Amino acid sequence: MNHESPSRAWVDVDLEAIAHNLDIARQALPDTALMPVIKAGAYGHGLEPVARRLDNDGITFFGVANAGEARRLSRAGVRTKPFILGPSFPDEREEIVLNNWCCTLSTLDEAEHFEQLAALYDKTFVCHLAVDTGMGREGFLPGELGSIIEPLRRMPHLRIDGLMSHFPAADEDVPYTQREIELFSDCVKLLSPHFRLRYRHIAASAGELGYEIPAANLARPGLLLYGIGPMASIYDGVLRPTLRLSARVSLVRELPAGHGVAYGRTYITTRPTRVATIGIGYADGWSRRLSGSGARVCIGGKLCPMLGRVTMDQIMVDVSEAPDVRPGDVAELIGEHILATEVAERAGTIVWEIFTGLGPRLPRIYH
Numbered sequence: 001m002n003h004e005s006p007s008r009a010w011v012d013v014d015l016e017a018i019a020h021n022l023d024i025a026r027q028a029l030p031d032t033a034l035m036p037v038i039k040a041g042a043y044g045h046g047l048e049p050v051a052r053r054l055d056n057d058g059i060t061f062f063g064v065a066n067a068g069e070a071r072r073l074s075r076a077g078v079r080t081k082p083f084i085l086g087p088s089f090p091d092e093r094e095e096i097v098l099n100n101w102c103c104t105l106s107t108l109d110e111a112e113h114f115e116q117l118a119a120l121y122d123k124t125f126v127c128h129l130a131v132d133t134g135m136g137r138e139g140f141l142p143g144e145l146g147s148i149i150e151p152l153r154r155m156p157h158l159r160i161d162g163l164m165s166h167f168p169a170a171d172e173d174v175p176y177t178q179r180e181i182e183l184f185s186d187c188v189k190l191l192s193p194h195f196r197l198r199y200r201h202i203a204a205s206a207g208e209l210g211y212e213i214p215a216a217n218l219a220r221p222g223l224l225l226y227g228i229g230p231m232a233s234i235y236d237g238v239l240r241p242t243l244r245l246s247a248r249v250s251l252v253r254e255l256p257a258g259h260g261v262a263y264g265r266t267y268i269t270t271r272p273t274r275v276a277t278i279g280i281g282y283a284d285g286w287s288r289r290l291s292g293s294g295a296r297v298c299i300g301g302k303l304c305p306m307l308g309r310v311t312m313d314q315i316m317v318d319v320s321e322a323p324d325v326r327p328g329d330v331a332e333l334i335g336e337h338i339l340a341t342e343v344a345e346r347a348g349t350i351v352w353e354i355f356t357g358l359g360p361r362l363p364r365i366y367h
């Protein structure tokens with residue numbers, strides 16, 4: 001798409017589209033603070049560039065997966081506080097305390113360790129409690145909350161500044177999610193007399209667009225920022241796509257009828273076929289599960305079916321219907337003609353995995 005594109009395969013990232021999608025989230029939730037989720041390299045778009053573009057854009061935290069990602073943000077000079085979404089290991093906690101990164105507590109053991117570290121450095125460590133309202137991944141169980149209040153209040157170097165949970169099925173089970181919203185609200189009520197819960201958050205993209213959550217005042221949009229609403233909503237038409245995956249044709253050949261294509265010879269030509277070899281494979285995140293799935297690429301506006309299995313570094317497509325295709329031509333693998341959601345469906349997975357699977361070998365080009 002531009003003459004500076006690399007020779008093999010790459011990802012074009014539209015940072016303005018990500019900023020636009022964040023604005024859509026803000027319009028959808030005018031009274032809610034926002035934690036853009038940029039874990040896993042901003043869903044494959046590139047951690048530092050996305051963080052720099054959104055930094056200071058009126059946001060409260062950046063959601064990251066772990067201390068390593070928080071460290072990358074500090075090294076990049078990002079100002080917005082990282083919020084570490086997953087549990088930390090004991091040997092990561094000193095760095096978390098020293099840098100004032102925010103994280104959640106799921107056990108009293110973690111709380112005691114953070115209390116000791118904060119005491120050692122004579123600091124107040126500000127963190128959130130996690131409550132497990134149904135995800136089964138982290139947090140105190142709702143029934144445990146009553147018994148942790150006193151022990152936590154005896155930890156003078158901890159400041160419990162928020163309560164966090166996470167919906168397991170906001171896009172699949174509305175009645176369950178509605179009961180969870182009630183439960184979360186009960187947890188907020190139980191803890192509020194004891195801790196100043198400045199931030200209360202449970203919704204990711206689906207929860208945010210699909211539900212009223214009166215007890216919450218912070219939302220954690222991820223996928224939405226990258227242009228895709230996880231459930232149908234009035235915002236579907238206004239979210240902008242944020243990346244394009246391209247690769248170049250490296251060879252164009254004529255194969256006779258009856259010739260196998262790729263490992264296992266799962267595809268055999270049925271007629272003389274013009275076959276283009278393209279420089280992308282499963283090592284780049286073009287999943288091997290797309291083999292035989294009907295996946296297509298778009299070259300010069302023509303949809304060309306992929307033939308046989310995806311190999312590590314290359315794929316083959318049928319360009320019999322696109323006779324002008326030449327080596328060096330650019331194929332779109334994800335973009336305006338081929339949606340990431342289509343690729344995910346064909347690969348039997350979700351679009352989150354397609355984005356985060358885009359490999360480090362693909363240069364990211366920012367626009």
Ligand SMILES: *Cc1c(COP(=O)(O)O)cnc(C)c1O
Nearest residue numbers: 037085166204205220221222223
């Ligand atoms: C990944 C994640 C999010 C963002 O989820 P999306 O569905 O991509 O919006 C929010 N909160 C937590 C705890 C997460 O792990």
